[in-house]
Amino acid sequence: MTALARAIRRNLRPATLITNFLLILMCVVCLFPVFWAISSSLKEGIEIYRIPPTLLPEHPSLANYTWMFTRADMSRLPLNLWNSLKVTMGAVIIQCITATMAGFAFGRLEFRGRDLIFYLLIMLMFIPRAGGLMALYELMEFLHLRNSHLGLILLFPSAISVALFVMRQNFLSVPRELEEAAIVDGAGTWRIFLNIDLPFVRGGIAVVAIWEFIYVWGEYLITLTMLDFPELETVAIAVTKLRGWSSHFTSRIVTPYGTESAAYVVAMMPMILMFILLQKWFVRGLSEGILKM
Amino acid sequence: MAEAPRIQRVDEVRAQGRLAVVREFFRELIHLREQKWGNLWGYFFIAPAVIMYLIFEAWPILRGLFMAFSDYRWLVRETHGWKGFNGLDNWIEMFHDPTFWKSLGIAAKFTLMFMPTAFALALGTAVLISKVKNNFMAGFYRVVAYMPVVLPVSVAMLVWGKLYDVKFGYLNVLLQKLGVANPPNWLGSPKVALYSLVPPTIWLRFGEWTLLFLIGIYNINREVYEAAMVDGANGWQQFAYITVPLLKPVFTLVLVLGSGVISATVESMALFGGTNGGPGEAALTTGVYVYRTAFIHGDMRMGYAATMSLFLGIINMLITAVVFITMRTERA
Numbered sequence: 202m203t204a205l206a207r208a209i210r211r212n213l214r215p216a217t218l219i220t221n222f223l224l225i226l227m228c229v230v231c232l233f234p235v236f237w238a239i240s241s242s243l244k245e246g247i248e249i250y251r252i253p254p255t256l257l258p259e260h261p262s263l264a265n266y267t268w269m270f271t272r273a274d275m276s277r278l279p280l281n282l283w284n285s286l287k288v289t290m291g292a293v294i295i296q297c298i299t300a301t302m303a304g305f306a307f308g309r310l311e312f313r314g315r316d317l318i319f320y321l322l323i324m325l326m327f328i329p330r331a332g333g334l335m336a337l338y339e340l341m342e343f344l345h346l347r348n349s350h351l352g353l354i355l356l357f358p359s360a361i362s363v364a365l366f367v368m369r370q371n372f373l374s375v376p377r378e379l380e381e382a383a384i385v386d387g388a389g390t391w392r393i394f395l396n397i398d399l400p401f402v403r404g405g406i407a408v409v410a411i412w413e414f415i416y417v418w419g420e421y422l423i424t425l426t427m428l429d430f431p432e433l434e435t436v437a438i439a440v441t442k443l444r445g446w447s448s449h450f451t452s453r454i455v456t457p458y459g460t461e462s463a464a465y466v467v468a469m470m471p472m473i474l475m476f477i478l479l480q481k482w483f484v485r486g487l488s489e490g491i492l493k494m
Numbered sequence: 495m496a497e498a499p500r501i502q503r504v505d506e507v508r509a510q511g512r513l514a515v516v517r518e519f520f521r522e523l524i525h526l527r528e529q530k531w532g533n534l535w536g537y538f539f540i541a542p543a544v545i546m547y548l549i550f551e552a553w554p555i556l557r558g559l560f561m562a563f564s565d566y567r568w569l570v571r572e573t574h575g576w577k578g579f580n581g582l583d584n585w586i587e588m589f590h591d592p593t594f595w596k597s598l599g600i601a602a603k604f605t606l607m608f609m610p611t612a613f614a615l616a617l618g619t620a621v622l623i624s625k626v627k628n629n630f631m632a633g634f635y636r637v638v639a640y641m642p643v644v645l646p647v648s649v650a651m652l653v654w655g656k657l658y659d660v661k662f663g664y665l666n667v668l669l670q671k672l673g674v675a676n677p678p679n680w681l682g683s684p685k686v687a688l689y690s691l692v693p694p695t696i697w698l699r700f701g702e703w704t705l706l707f708l709i710g711i712y713n714i715n716r717e718v719y720e721a722a723m724v725d726g727a728n729g730w731q732q733f734a735y736i737t738v739p740l741l742k743p744v745f746t747l748v749l750v751l752g753s754g755v756i757s758a759t760v761e762s763m764a765l766f767g768g769t770n771g772g773p774g775e776a777a778l779t780t781g782v783y784v785y786r787t788a789f790i791h792g793d794m795r796m797g798y799a800a801t802m803s804l805f806l807g808i809i810n811m812l813i814t815a816v817v818f819i820t821m822r823t824e825r826a
Contacts (some may be wrong), residue, residue, distance in 0.1 A: 221626070224635050227622075227635070235642075254662050298542065299546060303543035310539065312534060312536030313531050315536060316504055316518070320504075320507075323508060324516060327811075329810060332558030333555060334785075334788070335800050336553070336557035339568075359550035361546070365543065419644075421648045422759060440648060440649055441648050441652065465656075469645050472646070473644070484705065
């Protein structure tokens with residue numbers, strides 16, 4: 202029997218067939234909402250109001266997207282995207298720096314009270330976050346950081362726990378012999394941090410960066426509470442304020458029904474693309490961060 | 495930079511549970527003066543993270559605890575700071591607040607619908623994916639299952655809102671094709687509003703659990719299954735006697751992560767477009783009620799909102815404790 206025939210026979214076993222059938226069903230259900238959003242966003246003009254709705258657009262067009270990006274008087278989407286990018290990149294950079302530095306200190310250095318501080322950080326995670334959002338509102342108002350992107354950029358990376366665990370774990374796995382050799386050669390703390398340990402933990406930094414990116418890009422509740430003005434809103438907030446002509450009257454911006462779907466697709470796509478390109482880091486984040494908590 | 499074993503000690507203590515951490519914290523505190531100063535650069539390296547954590551995380555936690563015992567109204571100056579302290583008045587009011595109890599009931603009902611379904615679906619999907627021999631297909635299934643997790647919550651809910659739309663959404667078309675004569679008005683009818691909240695939430699979260707289960711299953715040694723097959727265990731027996739017991743730590747983690755869903759604030763607010771909690775407040779979970787009390791209604795009663803959210807936090811802690819006791823794993 203040839204290898205091919207064997208492979209075909211193995212794949213046609215009833216158990217394998219049922220497994221794959223169920224999993225494909227799962228895929229269809231998982232992908233359908235995203236597919237529906239993309240399909241609606243490509244429908245032009247009146248087709249979106251057809252009853253019953255069509256599954257695929259009859260005349261696919263990018264009109265909704267061009268409307269979103271060119272009608273500066275009606276659509277704030279480009280501005281919202283820029284806000285999102287600004288806040289997200291700022292938070293990612295700060296998170297990477299603080300988590301890497303702290304991970305190095307907690308995983309590699311000896312100093313008085315190190316374990317004490319680490320236990321304190323762990324203990325604070327146990328306490329229920331009662332009124333955290335209300336207290337945050339008061340604090341940010343006091344610091345004059347409400348209605349400012351800087352406030353959000355400082356706020357999001359402060360939730361350090363997962364990133365800290367990931368980085369500490371990464372620093373712990375750097376071979377100790379390398380450091381000892383460097384110390385013999387007279388290297389100081391900074392030399393060891395920058396030249397010896399840092400190249401080893403690049404993977405960990407990537408994990409931290411990607412997770413922070415996903416978190417901040419999609420963050421809703423804190424961002425909504427901290428920002429009062431539409432010009433400051435990030436994409437995740439702005440999309441909730443778009444309402445089609447058909448549905449609600451409470452909206453601030455009125456847009457044609459199809460452009461809402463286009464906005465959803467624009468807000469989702471960076472995440473989907475990043476995930477597909479960088480999936481192995483997501484798995485590492487789950488196994489090094491969440492599973493170790 | 496020597497003394498590797500001491501650094502690993504922290505992880506051992508962490509694995510022993512919460513009480514061990516508290517005990518070790520005080521032990522360290524008492525023996526602090528006996529420790530060497532060591533490498534002083536250490537303080538410099540932890541400073542940015544610790545300072546930011548103390549300001550933006552630790553302080554709000556402590557402030558929130560105090561806020562729960564004061565009649566703090568944002569728009570009324572006289573109730574700010576220490577002046578608002580009112581002892582247990584908030585708690586007494588909370589126990590007599592019908593809306594609060596109704597919202598807690600809605601949250602409980604939602605969690606009871608969401609948790610078992612999502613848990614079973616995630617475990618089932620993980621087991622199925624682990625059976626796929628073809629590496630490419632297994633990778634494909636993993637990516638698809640996890641994809642919804644990376645989407646912004648608000649966008650994901652809005653996409654579902656479009657799908658649910660009575661006139662222009664596709665869900666009811668699909669149901670009519672399958673022979674349902676009068677498909678419900680998913681987001682408009684108080685009777686089904688809460689149920690409408692469940693599928694999008696499952697869709698959004700089950701991928702993460704699937705992947706956690708899958709990592710757990712991949713970590714189980716192949717030889718264990720092979721030994722079981724030699725002994726004549728069938729697929730179901732392998733699942734019940736090998737997979738489930740060895741996945742216990744992951745189960746614990748997922749249950750703890752999942753109990754956070756009990757407030758379901760963002761999901762509900764995005765899907766129903768505001769803090770009304772859907773038609774007739776049918777999907778007004780406690781999280782949304784807290785948000786509305788603190789930021790939308792009246793003179794922004796942050797104190798009362800903090801009380802309710804502390805109560806919710808205590809319930810969550812109790813659930814977590816019960817999970818740990820029943821699962822009997824060392825981690826806590």
